[in-house]
Amino acid sequence: MPATAPPTGTSAPALAPGGRVAAILAWCAAAAHPFVLFTGVRAGPFRSTELRLFLTAVGVGLLLPLVRRRPEAALGLLLVGLFAASTTRPDPELIYLPMLAADACVGLLAARRPRRVTLSAAAVTLTVQIASALYITSGHDIFVTTVVALALALLTAGLLGHSARERREHMAELRARTAAEAVTAERLRIARELHDVIAHSIGVIAIQAGVGRRVIETQPAEARNALATIETTSRETLAGLRRTLGALRASTKDTPGQSAGGSGLTAAGQGPGDGPAPLAPAPGLADLGRLTASTADAGVRVEIRHLGDPGRQLPPEVDLAAYRIVQESLTNVVRHAGTPSCRVTVERGEGALLVEITDDGPATAVTPATGSASPGGTGYGIVGMRERAALLGGRFSARPRPGGGFHVTAELPLPLPLSAPPTPVAPTTSLPLTAQEGTPTP
Numbered sequence: 362m363p364a365t366a367p368p369t370g371t372s373a374p375a376l377a378p379g380g381r382v383a384a385i386l387a388w389c390a391a392a393a394h395p396f397v398l399f400t401g402v403r404a405g406p407f408r409s410t411e412l413r414l415f416l417t418a419v420g421v422g423l424l425l426p427l428v429r430r431r432p433e434a435a436l437g438l439l440l441v442g443l444f445a446a447s448t449t450r451p452d453p454e455l456i457y458l459p460m461l462a463a464d465a466c467v468g469l470l471a472a473r474r475p476r477r478v479t480l481s482a483a484a485v486t487l488t489v490q491i492a493s494a495l496y497i498t499s500g501h502d503i504f505v506t507t508v509v510a511l512a513l514a515l516l517t518a519g520l521l522g523h524s525a526r527e528r529r530e531h532m533a534e535l536r537a538r539t540a541a542e543a544v545t546a547e548r549l550r551i552a553r554e555l556h557d558v559i560a561h562s563i564g565v566i567a568i569q570a571g572v573g574r575r576v577i578e579t580q581p582a583e584a585r586n587a588l589a590t591i592e593t594t595s596r597e598t599l600a601g602l603r604r605t606l607g608a609l610r611a612s613t614k615d616t617p618g619q620s621a622g623g624s625g626l627t628a629a630g631q632g633p634g635d636g637p638a639p640l641a642p643a644p645g646l647a648d649l650g651r652l653t654a655s656t657a658d659a660g661v662r663v664e665i666r667h668l669g670d671p672g673r674q675l676p677p678e679v680d681l682a683a684y685r686i687v688q689e690s691l692t693n694v695v696r697h698a699g700t701p702s703c704r705v706t707v708e709r710g711e712g713a714l715l716v717e718i719t720d721d722g723p724a725t726a727v728t729p730a731t732g733s734a735s736p737g738g739t740g741y742g743i744v745g746m747r748e749r750a751a752l753l754g755g756r757f758s759a760r761p762r763p764g765g766g767f768h769v770t771a772e773l774p775l776p777l778p779l780s781a782p783p784t785p786v787a788p789t790t791s792l793p794l795t796a797q798e799g800t801p802t803p
Contacts, residue, residue, distance in 0.1 A: 384430065387426035390424070390427070391427040391435055391438050392438065393423055394438050394439065394442050397416065397420035397423060398417060399442065399445045399446050401419070401420050402417065402449055402451040403449055403451070410454075413455055414455065417446075417458055417459065420459075421439070421458055421462045424438060424439055424462070428466065428469065432466055432470055432473065432474075433482065435466060436463060436466040436467070436470070439462055439466060440485065440486060440489040443456065443489060443490070443493055446459065447496040447497055449496075450497065452497075453497045453498070456493060456497055460490055460493075460511065463486050463489075464515050464517075464518040465518060466486075467482055467483050467486055467518050467522070468521050469522060470482050470522065471520075471523045471525075472522040472523070472525040472529070483515055487511065487512060487515055490511045490515075491508055491511065494507045494511065549748075553745045553748065553749075555602070556745060560689065560742075562595070562597065562601075562655070563598075564659065564692050564695050564696045565590070565594050565655050565658060566591050566594055566595065568695065569587040569588075569591050569594075569658060569659065570587070570591060573587035594658075597651075597655075643680075643681050644681065644688075645684050646675070646680055646684055646687075646707060648684060649665055649705070649707075650665075652687065652688055652691065653665060653705075656691050656694075656695060660701065661694055661701060662701060662703075663702070663704075664702065664705070665705045665706075665707070666707070667708075668706065668707070668708035669708045669709035669710055670709050671709065673709045675775070676776065678753060679773050682750065682773060683707070685745075685746075685749060686718075686746045686750070686769070687705055687707075687716060689745060689746055690705075690718035690769045691705075691718070693742055694720050694767075697722075698722035699722050700721050700766065702720075702721070703718060703719060703720035703721075704719045704720075705717070705718050711775075712774060712775055713755070713775055714774075715770070716769075716770070716771045716772075717768070717769065717770050718768075718769040719766065719769075720766045720767055722765060723765055723766075743759050746759070746771065749771075753773050754774050755771060755774055756771070756772045757770070757772075
């Protein structure tokens, strides 16, 4: 049986045959409680205390099925049986169990029902208990002590129920907050990935389009080259965008409750009925050559230096983060630095991967890492790079150089290689690495 009435204009949900029978039996057992309790306190030809305690416990147990469904009705029947049994002036120990059961019902109401319902039930319960105490106590002092004990027991039950209610509400709030944070994190991840995929290519396309527009009449060959670069860059951007959306779709299939991922994919034109998007390996530092080629087409020559052990394998997340940081920095150099060249240094150390991007733009130019004309400006670029480094436990800095230009540094931690036991040939095998690592830095 539902605990609350259905909304106006709607019918109550029909119970299954088994549920209907259980509800009927629960109500019948609860209705029999006052009679069983009244009879129990007077039962037995020899007025056996043990028999009466047993029948009292059976009478209270008859209410348990109804307590789960309608605690208010169960409390009312329990109070009726309690007062009826008290009028027979039984031994006080026979009434303790029904009184504790009434307190438990009030605690259950405090955990499930609004405060006004709980206060009303507590007031009625205390009144009936005090009236019952008039029949089972003798003397003014004993009566006052009993009333104080009943009030304290009822207050304790109510506080326990209220504490359980607050704890349940707090857990629900934590779950809702966690879900909201997960949705926000997913939206930020989608925004960061789309920004990294599109920003660099759109900057190159914009520059090439401007070059083609200026020389289309005087230098048709240069205009043709610019259009070819625009076509190639556009295709690569679409492929990267398709790969990113496919990866995001795959990551949100197991979490249908996250609306951020679903809304983002739908906005991109890939609904639930579309086929799987073609996937390709995520870009990494091995793709810097292709990245610098597109940057050169935009008019900025990039010098790349690799230091340390070039054959060391990088974790996929570190490799992708380093590539995105270089990509974003080169994008801002092309768009804001106003310089024909820049330098990228990638150093694979023992415990960290160091990435540095330096340009020699004028001191008054827009800072490339921030996209802001003021030195303290913060744009999406620097925020995204800093977030990538922070998520991996690394460090990131972006600041103007004293003599002009800008300097971006990202240090991403790497797992330490497993130390192998020393062997007789260890000095021979380490010579090439020592020579390579000892190469002076240009």
